[in-house]
Amino acid sequence: MNWYKVAELIDIHKPFIKKVKAGGKGICLVGYEGSIYAISATCPHAGAELSGGWCREGKIICPFHRYSYNLQTGKGDPGQNDYVDTYPVEVRQDGVYVGVITFLEKIKQAFK
Template identity: 40%
Template sequence: MLQWYKVDKTSFYERNQIYEVEAGRIRVCIVQYEQGWKAFSRKCPHAGASFVTGWCEGEELVCSYHRHRFNLNTGKGCPGQGDFITIYPTKVENNDLYVGIEKSNSFFGKWFQ
């Protein structure tokens, strides 16, 4: 089940700038680019670098550390990378940005909610 978490007013964020925010108990990165708002994993799976210093080129997120690229729609890394990032759904209501996080159905997920 998807749980929506309010991040903040969309006007607080500059276009094409990557930010790290809290959505529920998870920290994620967000960016507003040509295609709209995206929320995604906060660290590159290749070397663990923060995406906050990265940038977008078209529909790709580029990690500033080793220049690994990820599709902002699918999360898949470029061919040959063999890695991916998690993409979280977003929505805007009354100029507020929301990020959707899947609620855990496991025993521990229910216990620690």
């Protein structure tokens, strides 16, 4: 897994949603209730930018059709039958980092 710095130090107590890039992937970085989450930037339903959405009850709500996704697991609400990818986040002394597994690493893991 490669770690990418995606933001300077952020006050994790102020809610935010922003789109960042890490390892060639578009990622939605979310500060919510004192934690930072990283999920896919694009809604799997019809491609909306999740960074244009908002959070409620531990989920991000898509601005287009209001599907919602759990910030920790990426799972969509019951009946949606979809999910968004989630990524690990580390807050280090010099900023916020997101871990991304490369395509080659995924293939290696599949054949272990």
